[in-house]
Amino acid sequence: MNKEVPVHILEKYPAGKRDGLIPILMEIQNEKGFLSEEVFQEVGRYLNIPANKVYCVATFYDRFRFKPAGRYLIQMCRGTACYLSGSTTYLDEFVRQLKVSPGGTSKDRRYSLEVTSCMGACDSAPVIRINDKIYSRVTPEDLVRIIRSLKEKTE
Numbered sequence: 001m002n003k004e005v006p007v008h009i010l011e012k013y014p015a016g017k018r019d020g021l022i023p024i025l026m027e028i029q030n031e032k033g034f035l036s037e038e039v040f041q042e043v044g045r046y047l048n049i050p051a052n053k054v055y056c057v058a059t060f061y062d063r064f065r066f067k068p069a070g071r072y073l074i075q076m077c078r079g080t081a082c083y084l085s086g087s088t089t090y091l092d093e094f095v096r097q098l099k100v101s102p103g104g105t106s107k108d109r110r111y112s113l114e115v116t117s118c119m120g121a122c123d124s125a126p127v128i129r130i131n132d133k134i135y136s137r138v139t140p141e142d143l144v145r146i147i148r149s150l151k152e153k154t155e
Helices: 018-032 037-047 051-060 080-084 087-098 140-154
Strands: 072-077 111-116 128-130 133-135
Touching: 018 037, 018 051, 037 051, 072 087, 072 140, 080 087, 087 111, 087 140, 128 140
Parallel strands: 072 111
Antiparallel strands: 072 128, 128 133
């Protein structure tokens, strides 16, 4: 196996069984931080699925990343409820203050900023996820505190 694909993850799933695809990709990303082209090829070979089909499945889901993320992965929900609650303004503030573009990683690799279509927490809009912490019903004052906290942690 290629060093991109941890053998201990594949060993949990039977070779050639396609229903292991998403769990395998999730575990690899959790360990490696992102999914590379080599991962698609190796997992495809293991499950007997063409690499381009593995890639197509991975690109369908918002949770998969295809390049290394920054130390802080900021995910801004842009579902209808969040959008109507001002998530666009919040997104613009992250871009302005942290110098990171949506879909990108800052030059110092401290921050990655992603826009997601929905986080499934519409009753708590607007919602922001930073790494594994969820911020719900975010107000402009909360956003100021969140950004200040991120900057303090990385200085």
